[in-house]
Amino acid sequence: MKKNTLSLFIIFSFFGEINAQTFIPEYNNVANQVTQTNITNYLTEFEGLGVKRRGTASLTNTLNWIKNKYLSYGYTNTQLFEDTYTYSGSTAAVKNLILTKVGTVYPNTFVIVCAHYDSIVGTGTNDNGSGTTILLEMARLMKNIPTEYSIKFINFSGEEDGLQGSQHYVSSVVNATNPKMNIKLVFNIDEVGGVAGMTNNTITCERDTGIPTTNNAASNTITNELITCVDLYSTLNTFLSYAYASDYMPFEDNNEVITGFFEKNESIHRHTATDLLVNMDPVYVYNIAKAGIGSLLHFAVANVAALSTSEFNSDYQVSFFPNPTKEFLTINLGILSEKEYQFQLIDTNGKVVLEKLITNPNQLEKINISDFAKGIYLAKLNAINKKISKKIVIE
Numbered sequence: 001m002k003k004n005t006l007s008l009f010i011i012f013s014f015f016g017e018i019n020a021q022t023f024i025p026e027y028n029n030v031a032n033q034v035t036q037t038n039i040t041n042y043l044t045e046f047e048g049l050g051v052k053r054r055g056t057a058s059l060t061n062t063l064n065w066i067k068n069k070y071l072s073y074g075y076t077n078t079q080l081f082e083d084t085y086t087y088s089g090s091t092a093a094v095k096n097l098i099l100t101k102v103g104t105v106y107p108n109t110f111v112i113v114c115a116h117y118d119s120i121v122g123t124g125t126n127d128n129g130s131g132t133t134i135l136l137e138m139a140r141l142m143k144n145i146p147t148e149y150s151i152k153f154i155n156f157s158g159e160e161d162g163l164q165g166s167q168h169y170v171s172s173v174v175n176a177t178n179p180k181m182n183i184k185l186v187f188n189i190d191e192v193g194g195v196a197g198m199t200n201n202t203i204t205c206e207r208d209t210g211i212p213t214t215n216n217a218a219s220n221t222i223t224n225e226l227i228t229c230v231d232l233y234s235t236l237n238t239f240l241s242y243a244y245a246s247d248y249m250p251f252e253d254n255n256e257v258i259t260g261f262f263e264k265n266e267s268i269h270r271h272t273a274t275d276l277l278v279n280m281d282p283v284y285v286y287n288i289a290k291a292g293i294g295s296l297l298h299f300a301v302a303n304v305a306a307l308s309t310s311e312f313n314s315d316y317q318v319s320f321f322p323n324p325t326k327e328f329l330t331i332n333l334g335i336l337s338e339k340e341y342q343f344q345l346i347d348t349n350g351k352v353v354l355e356k357l358i359t360n361p362n363q364l365e366k367i368n369i370s371d372f373a374k375g376i377y378l379a380k381l382n383a384i385n386k387k388i389s390k391k392i393v394i395e
Contacts, residue, residue, distance in 0.1 A: 021228045026304035027297045030141055031233040031290040039286045042069075042136055043193075043277050046129035052119040055092030059157065062117050063095055066132065066155050070099050073140045076337040078363040085168040087158060094118075096165045097155040099139060100363060102332045103300065104312075105148035106184075107321045111300045112152045113138060113187045113292075114166070114247055116159030122273040126193035126280050128159070131261075134189050134289045141293055143335075146312045147300035149184055156247045159190075160271070166247035170254050185222050185299060188248035188260035192288045194281035195265040202237040202264040203230060203288055208252050209242040215255050219243075223259045226295050233294025234287050239264050261288060315388050320379045324393035327370040331381065333363050341383040343367065348376055369394060 049065060050058035067080060083096040103109070115131030123129070132155060139153050158164030174181045194200030207223035208216050227238045241262070243249065248258040263284075269275040297304065317334030331343060341361060345354035353372060358365055374394050381388045 021225060021232070021298070023232050024297075024304070027294050027302065028233055030145065030297060030302075030304060031294045033141055034137055034286060034289045034293060036283065036286045038137055038140070039133055039289060040277075040282045042133040043125055043129055043280070043282060043285065046132060047123045047125040047277055050123060051121065052117060052124060054090055054094050054118065054158065054161065059094065059118060063097055063155070063157075066097055066117060066136070069136050070139060070153075073143050074335060075099060075101075075139070075143065076333075076335055078333055078337065078361065079335070083165075083169060083173060085158075085165070085172070087161065087164045087168070089161075094157040094165065096157055096169055099153040101142065101147070101151045101153075102317075102319065102334070102364070103148050103150040104146045104303070104319065105301075107150050107319070107330070107332065109182045109184050110150045110152050111147075111184050111187065111296070112154055112251075113189070113296055114154040114156055115189045116156040116165065116247055118157045118160050118165075119275070120160035121271050122269075122275040124160075124275055125277050126263075126267050126275050127191040127270045128189075130191060130193035130263075130280070130285050130288075131189035133285060134192065134292050137289045138293050138296055142296065142300075142302075144313050145297070146303045146317075147297075148303070149300045151296070151300050159247055163245075163247055163250055167250040170250040174251075174254065174256075183251070183256050185257045185259060186248050186251045187226075187292075187295065187299065188243075188246055188258065189288075189292060190246040190260065190262060191267065191270065192261050192263050192285060193267065194263050194284035195267055196279050196281055198265045198281070200263070200265055200281045200284035201235070202239050203291060204239045204241050204262040204264050205230065206241055206243040206248075206258075206260040206262055208258050210252060212253075212255055215252065215257055218257045219252075219259060222257055222299075225298065226259050229295035229298050230291040234291035236287050236291055261292065315390075316386065318381055318388045320390055320392055323390075324395045325369065326395050327368065329367045329369050329379065329392065331358075331365045331367065331379075333361055333365070336383060336386065338383045338386075341381055344378075344380040344382065345369065345372070346378040346380065353377075
């Protein structure tokens with residue numbers, strides 16, 4: 001990330017919805033599951049992968065390292081998407097890696113939490129192994145927690161070459177989706193490693209002050225919520241500043257709502273061979289991870305109380321939406337990893353009115369149900385040794 005050392009600081013008051021935020025013990029319990037061992041190990045492993053420049057084996061190896069971490073947490077290949085692209089100045093194909101966790105109430109509205117994993121000179125352990133590490137720990141802890149909104153964990157490449165990965169994603173994925181992808185907010189985490197030997201107890205929270213101005217007020221509201229979450233779920237102080245030159249900017253230009261984290265004590269090692277763990281404060285990264293997971297639980301509206309029941313995970317997080325529905329029913333494969341499954345729609349008389357074999361399934365599969373009469377049906381997903389049934393309503 002390229003960031004000015006001079007910032008314009010404006011103090012905002014908290015009012016309205018922000019005052020309504022309260023401490024949620026279940027959120028705090030999840031935040032307390034962040035481990036210093038994981039944080040330090042991830043940073044060490046990231047550093048060992050070398051200089052992550054486009055066209056290098058190190059960049060590819062880092063992508064695979066991130067992907068294998070997600071899979072080790074229990075996510076599946078169908079939840080992962082490798083967004084491949086090229087950009088001017090090189091023929092090397094580079095990739096963004098997107099992990100999607102489908103929400104239970106608003107599955108088509110997304111909270112995006114993102115960090116870039118490329119580096120330009122050194123290993124980039126702070127810029128941005130620190131953000132990458134926090135994304136991994138967030139994903140690990142969120143895996144079995146139902147949220148009302150869908151979450152996309154996005155690891156961008158090409159940030160150090162001018163936000164190439166995030167710009168590609170906005171233009172070729174967000175705006176190419178029909179209808180356009182509905183984004184609740186974008187939460188960017190870039191260079192949050194702090195400075196070794198200094199007191200690193202404050203995190204900078206960034207909000208939109210740029211053009212277009214139509215999304216600025218919403219960004220300010222979200223960033224104030226972020227500040228409150230930091231206070232509720234970590235020991236850190238907060239410092240309010242503005243968004244600048246990281247992967248949230250193409251989203252900001254696209255009129256999306258953005259917020260972000262950046263270190264308060266700014267490293268002098270950015271974009272050098274000395275951007276190394278020895279020059280960082282891994283305890284600071286640990287504290288920011290706690291603040292980040294508390295914030296993500298809030299933004300995505302986590303139903304942590306559901307962890308006391310077995311339904312969400314006993315059904316492998318499979319869902320059918322929208323429900324009620326009229327024309328199409330979407331099957332969310334959840335954390336199942338199947339080469340094929342059979343979908344059935346059964347009416348109240350027990351008659352199978354629709355049966356379809358789905359091979360090489362995507363995470364989401366859309367079924368046309370517009371020809372069926374209004375009423376209550378049973379939707380069934382039948383895989384090898386796994387049978388999942390849920391009632392749906394056709395209006």
